[in-house]
Amino acid sequence: MSSSHPAVVLDLSANGVGIIHALSRKGIDVYAFDTEGPYSKGKSRLALCGICPSPLNQEAELLSFLKGIAMDLDKKPVLYAGADDYVVFISKYRNELSQYYLFLYPDHSLIMDLLDKKKTYELAMKYNIPTAKTFFVENEEQLDEAITQLEFPCILKPVFGHEFRKHVNKKAIHIQDAIQLKKNYPIYREFGDLIIQEIIPGDNQCFYKVAAFFGEDMELLALFTLQKNHQFPSQFGTGAHIVSKRIPDLVDVGVPLLKELTLKGVGMIEYKKDPRDGQYKLIEINPRFWLSHSLTGHSGVDFAHQYYLYLTGQRPSPKLQQISGVHWIYLVRYFLTYLEKRKNGEMSLKDFFYGLKGKKVFALLAFDDPMPFIRSTMSHLRNTWKRKRRSD
Incomplete structure (x- = not known):
C-alpha cells in the first residue's frame, strides 16, 4: 500500500498524538500543528510539529498557513482534526x-447541529432516540419552572462544549439541589448557553461508544464499539481506561442513526445504558476522531x-x-481516577494494578516518542495540585 501522500494533523493533544502514532508507524510522513499554549512543549518526535494560528480568532491566518x-x-496531504475547533474551521x-x-x-449544517447540545437533543426527539430528561432555560421564570x-x-x-471549556474546564457541573442550581446557573451562564439535564444512574462502566467511518456514498468502511471502565474526573469526565468490546445491540442502534444522518467520514456516538430500563440513552455525537481512537488500531480496525x-x-x-478485550489506558488520568x-x-490499589494487566495500548506512553507522555503527565499533576491548594 502506498504511503506517498503526507498527513497534516491539527491537534497535539492525546487525540492528535494518537493519529500521529498510527500513521507515522506505517511510514507516512506526518506534519502536526496546534495553537501556542499547553501543547507548545513536549511535541511528538514522530512528526514535524509546529505552532499554527488559532481557528477561533485567526481564521484568515490559519487558512493562509495551511495553504502554505x-x-x-x-x-x-490528508487533513486530520482532533478537536472541535479545527473541525468547524475545516468544514x-x-x-x-x-x-x-x-x-x-x-x-456543514450537520456538524454545527452535532456540536450544539440543543440541536442534538432535537435530533434525538426527531428520531425517537432515548435520552436524558433535558430542560432549556433562558430566563429566571423558566428556571423556576424547570426546578418543579x-x-x-x-x-x-454547556450547549457548545468546545466553547465553554475555553473558560471552564468541565464537561458538566454537578448540582446537588435547587438552591445550588439557582446560585450556580447565572454564574456559568456567563460563559455560554446551558442545558439542565437529569443524571442517568450507573457507574463509569455504563458508558459505551459506537464509531463508524462512512465513505462518500455512505458505504461502511470501519466499525468499532467500546466500553468505558474509568473516566477522569470520575463523575463527569473523559476516558481514562477503555476496553474494546463488540456490542451487537449498540451497533443495531447506532449505525442506522449515523447512516440516517448521512454522517460521512468519521463519526462517534456516546451512550449511557440506563439500568432502570436497559435502554442506551444518547449522550453526544461527534463528527471527528475521538480521544481513544488509537485503541482501534490495536483491535484490528485502525480508523x-x-x-x-x-x-x-x-x-x-x-x-x-474487531478484537475484543484490548485496553486503552491514559495512564496519568487512570492514576488520578x-x-x-x-x-x-x-x-x-489491587484494582488499579489489575487494570494494567492483559493486552493494552497507552494513550501517550511510547518509548519511541516519550515527550507527549511527559508533558501530559506533568500538566495533569500540576493542575491537580493547584486545584487541591485552592480547595484547602
Missing part, C-alpha cells in the same frame, strides 16, 4: 481547503489508517470485525 504547508508538499472553509487537502466531512419538574441531583451542561487509505484512493476493504475513587471506597 500544502504548497510546499509534493502531493496533496467552514472546505471549498478552499479541498483544493489543497484530502478530507471527508458531512454537511427536576429530580436532584442533576447536571448543568486513522483506514481514513488515509480511502482518501488517497487505495480502496481499502471494510474493517468491521484511582486516587479519587479510593477516597470514596470505590477502587483499591
Whole structure:
C-alpha cells in the first residue's frame, strides 16, 4: 500500500498524538500543528510539529498557513482534526481547503447541529432516540419552572462544549439541589448557553461508544464499539481506561442513526445504558476522531489508517470485525481516577494494578516518542495540585 501522500494533523493533544502514532508507524510522513499554549512543549518526535494560528480568532491566518504547508508538499496531504475547533474551521472553509487537502466531512449544517447540545437533543426527539430528561432555560421564570419538574441531583451542561471549556474546564457541573442550581446557573451562564439535564444512574462502566467511518456514498468502511471502565474526573469526565468490546445491540442502534444522518467520514456516538430500563440513552455525537481512537488500531480496525487509505484512493476493504478485550489506558488520568475513587471506597490499589494487566495500548506512553507522555503527565499533576491548594 502506498504511503506517498503526507498527513497534516491539527491537534497535539492525546487525540492528535494518537493519529500521529498510527500513521507515522506505517511510514507516512506526518506534519502536526496546534495553537501556542499547553501543547507548545513536549511535541511528538514522530512528526514535524509546529505552532499554527488559532481557528477561533485567526481564521484568515490559519487558512493562509495551511495553504502554505500544502504548497510546499509534493502531493496533496490528508487533513486530520482532533478537536472541535479545527473541525468547524475545516468544514467552514472546505471549498478552499479541498483544493489543497484530502478530507471527508458531512454537511456543514450537520456538524454545527452535532456540536450544539440543543440541536442534538432535537435530533434525538426527531428520531425517537432515548435520552436524558433535558430542560432549556433562558430566563429566571423558566428556571423556576424547570426546578418543579427536576429530580436532584442533576447536571448543568454547556450547549457548545468546545466553547465553554475555553473558560471552564468541565464537561458538566454537578448540582446537588435547587438552591445550588439557582446560585450556580447565572454564574456559568456567563460563559455560554446551558442545558439542565437529569443524571442517568450507573457507574463509569455504563458508558459505551459506537464509531463508524462512512465513505462518500455512505458505504461502511470501519466499525468499532467500546466500553468505558474509568473516566477522569470520575463523575463527569473523559476516558481514562477503555476496553474494546463488540456490542451487537449498540451497533443495531447506532449505525442506522449515523447512516440516517448521512454522517460521512468519521463519526462517534456516546451512550449511557440506563439500568432502570436497559435502554442506551444518547449522550453526544461527534463528527471527528475521538480521544481513544488509537485503541482501534490495536483491535484490528485502525480508523486513522483506514481514513488515509480511502482518501488517497487505495480502496481499502471494510474493517468491521474487531478484537475484543484490548485496553486503552491514559495512564496519568487512570492514576488520578484511582486516587479519587479510593477516597470514596470505590477502587483499591489491587484494582488499579489489575487494570494494567492483559493486552493494552497507552494513550501517550511510547518509548519511541516519550515527550507527549511527559508533558501530559506533568500538566495533569500540576493542575491537580493547584486545584487541591485552592480547595484547602
